[in-house]
Structures are given as structure tokens and as C-alpha cells.
Amino acid sequence: MRHYSVELAVPGGGRSGTVAVYGHWGRPVLVFPTEGGDAWEFARNGMIGAVEGLVDAGRVKLYCVDSFDAETWSAHHLPLEERAWRHAAYETWVLDAVVPHIRADTGEGADIVTAGCSLGAFHALNFAFKRADLFPLALSFSGNYDPATWKSWGERGDAVYFNSPADYVANLHGDHLAWLRQRLSVLLVCGQGRWEDTTGALESTRRMGGLLAAKGIRHELDLWGPDVPHDWESWRRQLAHHLPRFS
Template sequence: MTENYYKWHSPHIGRDFEMLVFGDRGYPLLLFPTSMGRYYESKDRGLIDAIAWFIEQGHVKVYCPDGLDIESWYNRQIPPAERALNHLLYDAVIFQEVLPRMVEETGFGRIAVAGCSFGGYHAANFAFRHPEKVSYLFSMSGLFDIRSRIEGHYDDNVYFNNPMDFMPDNPHPDLWRMGIVLGVAERDVCLGQNEQFSGILHNKQISHWLDVRPGTVHDWPVWKQMLPHYLSLIK
């Protein structure tokens, strides 16, 4: 399996940004790390090994960008408004620096996004903010409401990065042609949010699959079962 490491100076955050890429061809998959995770987390935790067949067969090319949670939503040392602004910078890095590379290298105009736990938030938020660029969303034990990270603060930057809030009124037509999977464990701390968000999608008549895995918990073993299954759905 081909593995490449990239580091470049990001003009959006004013410092170096790092990423691992697995595979040399196939459908582009953007795989976010979990809360405060780094670009190498999916490799170290065995998630890349779990989907190695898809990479080796050329079905997917997997891009694992670094995370900025420690500077944004998880940074209790700065005001909540600044946390939201820092997240917008992260979104700009992914949308304007990582995404063009994915499109150019694979030849696909739209991508798949995935993530586990807080990475599921990033995947969902990115997909629903930029549905014209995302064809598949695979959220695994994700959350969709960021308000627990902002201590009561609320502004437009929070609203437009909080899927539970902005999705009910999101009219973008490409939402209705996105393949969406909300995977969650039966005994998952995020089960309630997944059920609630599934209800929002259902009310909008957006096709999706709420995949509740029986007898499982919020942890890597179930995510390593989920992701290969979901990648098999890519057409």
C-alpha cells in the first residue's frame, strides 16, 4: 500500500500543515481524525489497515489531514467566538488547500468524507457546508451539535458550523444526491444526537441510512467494522 507524507506552509493558518495519503488511485476519501487527533491517528489506530483492501485494489485514495481542534473547539483558553473563527480557518485549509489536491490527483470532481467521533462532526459539517463537492458522507459515532464547546456563546460562525442548527433550513439541491450514512453504536454517547439528526434529514426527505450497530460501544473496534462496509457502497 502506497503511503505518502506531505507538509506545506498553509497561508490560512500561517504555519505548516501535515497530511498522510494512502493509495495511488481511486475515489478520493477525506478521513478526519477524532477530537484533538493528528494526521497519523487513523494509521496508528488500525483504521487504515481495516480498509487496506480498498486502497490496495485502487478503489479509494485516502487523505488524512491534521486536526486543529486544540486551537478551535477544544481550546478553553480563548473565547468561544475565537474558537469558531479558528475552525473557519481549518475549513478554509481543507476546502482551499486539501480538496483541490484531491480533485487534481484523482480526477474526481466530488469526494467522500468520513470521520469517527469528533471526526464525524468534521465530516458532516464539511459535507453539509459544501455539498456541491461531497458525494458521500460516512459519519461514525459523530456528533452534530457543537454547542457544548462554546459555553453559551452564539453567533453566525457557530450557527453555520453547527449542523443541528443550519441543516433544517439548508436548501442546497446537492444534499438530495449525497449518499449519507450515520453509523452509531447501540451503547453510544452520541446515539441520541444521531437519532435526532436522522429525524432532521427525514423531515427534509433526504435519503440516508441510520446504521445502529447492536451490542457495540463508542470505540475503534466498531468503527473498524463500519468503514469497510461503507466504502463498499461507493459506486
Template sequence: MHEQHYKWSSPHLGREFEMLVFGEEGYPLILFPTSMGRHYEHKERGLIHALQWFIDHQLIRVYCPDSIDARSWYNTQVSPAQRTLNHISYDNMLRHEVLERVIHETGIKRVAVAGCSFGGYHAANFAFRYPEQVSYLFSLSGIFDITGRLDGHYDDNVYFHNPMDYMRDNLHEALWRMGIILGVADEDISRQQNERMSGILANKGISHWLDIRPNQKHDWPVWNEMLPYYLSLIK
């Protein structure tokens, strides 16, 4: 399997940033790590191996960026407002550095995004904020309400990065053209949030699939089963 390591000085983050890319051709998939995860997490946890058939057959090219959660949502050493601003820097980096690189390398202007657990939040937030540039969203045991990490703080910046809030008012027409799967285990700690998000999408008439896996928990074995199946549904 072809593997490439990228490392560059990010102008949006003011620091070095790393990303792994698997495959040489295929539909681009940006795959976000779990909470405070690194760019190599999916390789170590077996998810890249689970996707190997798609990569080897040049059906997908997987981009695995770092997170900066330890500096943003999980950073209790700074104020909640600063945590949010740090995340906004990450969001800008994703859009203007990672996404632009993906488009340049693949020639495809609407990408797929996915993530497990807190990576599901990043995937959903990116997809819902920029639906004109995302064709497929695969959220695996994701969360959609970030307010629990902000010690009661709330402002406009939080609102516009909290999908459970802004999606009620989001009328971007590209949302109705996106393939959306919310995958979750029946004993998952994030099941309630997935059911709530599914309700918001349903009330807006946005087509999606809430896939609740029976006899499963919030863990890698179910995610390693989910994502290959979801990718097989790409048309």
C-alpha cells in the same frame, strides 16, 4: 501499501499543516481524525489496515489531514468566539487547500468524506456545507451539535458550523444526491445526536441510513468494522 506524507505552510492557518495519503489510485476519501487527533491516527489505530483491501485494489485513495481542534473547539484558553473563528480558518483551509489538492491529484470533483467521533462532526459539517463537492458522507459515532464546547456563546458563525441548527434550513439541491450514512453503536454516547440528525434529514426527505450497531460502544473496534462495509456500498 503506498503511503505519502505531505507537509506545507498553510496560508489559511498561518502555520505548517500535515497530511498522510494512502494509495495511488481510486475514489478519494477525506478521513478526519477524532478530537485533537493527528494525521497518523488512523494508521496507528488500525483503520487504514481495515481499509487495506480497498486501497490495494485501487478502489480508494485515503487522505488523512490533521485536526486543529486543540486551537479551535477544544481551546479553553481563548474566547468561544475566537474558537469558532479558528475553526473557520480550518474550514477554509480544507476547502481551498486540501480539497483542491485532492481534485487536482484525482481528477474527481465530488469526494467522499468520513470521520469517527469528533471526526464525524468535521466530515458532516464539510459535507453539509459543501454538498456540491461531496458525494458520500460516512459519519461514524459523529456529533452534530457543537454548542456544548462554547460556554453558552452563540452567534452567526456558530450557527453556520453547527449542523444540528443550519441543516433545518439547508436547501442545497445536492444534499438530495448525496449518499449519507450515520453509523452509531447502540450504547454510544452520540446515539441521541445521530437519531436527532436522522430525524432532521428524514423531515427534509433526504435519503440516508441510520445504522445502529447492536451490542457495541463508542470505540475503535466498531469503527474499524463500519467503514469498510460502508465503502463497499459505493457505486
């Protein structure tokens, strides 16, 4: 399997991060790690191996990125609004450094899939909603889409609202909603076993499925059984099950 890594910085200065790339050709998939994870996390936990056949066949090319969670959403000593404002640096890095690299590598017209597990699932969904022109498909596994439940404190403002799918999806309307109905597709996957309840993932996934249904946005809600926990073994199986349909 062809793979390499690259350190990318925001043009003109700013935070840099690593992108680990797997594959030689195929539909580009931008992979976000779990909370505090790095670009190598997917490979370390067997996720690349779970879809190795697709990668080797040139059906997908995976771009796995670092997280900035330690300074943003996981900085629990900060009020939630400040964490959300700090997330803007991550958004800038992804949009101004990572996406241009993917486009240069796979072609300017390539639609990029987002994917992630746990907190990575939140990133996959949030980026797709905010920039469906770039990311028309989100694959989200065991996500919690409400930052207000992440050990939050302090007053919430626009920064939190516009990074909280649990909030803004409910208020989508008009031409933008009509465009999202045409452009965006979402896959929500979650087990019903251990830790899916304590992380809030199961409840949040169900709620997000209901919001998407109410807004008429294309989506699939796939809930696995009570023997499927919030862990890498589950996500390996779920990714191997679903990714072939989108590549």
C-alpha cells in the same frame, strides 16, 4: 500499499498541516481524525488495515488530515463563538490547500467523500453540508453534531450557527434544500454501547437522522447494538462493512 505524506500550507501564507495518503488510485476519501488527532491516527488505530483490500485494489485512496481542534473546538477556555470563528482557519486550509492537492492527485472532476469518527464525524458532515459541490457523500461514525453540547459557554452567534448541523439543517429550505436533495448523501453510523451515550453521539445521531428525514435529504441511519461501544474496534468493523459500497 503505497503511502506518503505531504505538508500543505494555505496559498499566500497561513496555517499548514499534514496529509497522510494511502493508495495509488480510487475514489478519494478525505478522512478527519477524532478530537485532537493527527494525520497518522487512522493508520495507528488499524483503520487503514481494516480497508486495506479496497486500497490495494485501487478502489479508494485515503487522504487523512491533521486536526486543528486544540485551537478551535477543543479550546474550552474560549467561548464557543470564538472557537467557531477560529474553525474558519481549518476550513480555509481544507478547501484551499487539501482539496487542490486531492484534485491534482486524482483528477479535477473527482467527487471527494468525507469520513470521520467522533469529532471527525462532525467535520465530515459539516464540510459536506457546507460544500456539497466538492463533497457529495459524508460517512460519519459516532458523531455529535451539536457544538453547543461540547463544554460550551458564552453567547452564540452566526459562527456557531453556520457550523452546527444540529441547528442549520432544521432551517434548510427553498432552492438550496432542493439542490442538496439532489446532490448530497449521508451515512450516519453509531453503536448503542459504552460511551455512545456519555459523548452524546447516540442521541445526536438519532436526532440528525430525524432532521435529514424531515428535510428529504438522502441518508442512511445505521445503529449497531448495545454491545458496540464508542471506540476504534467498533469503527474498524463499521468502516470495513460500509466503505465497499461506496468505492
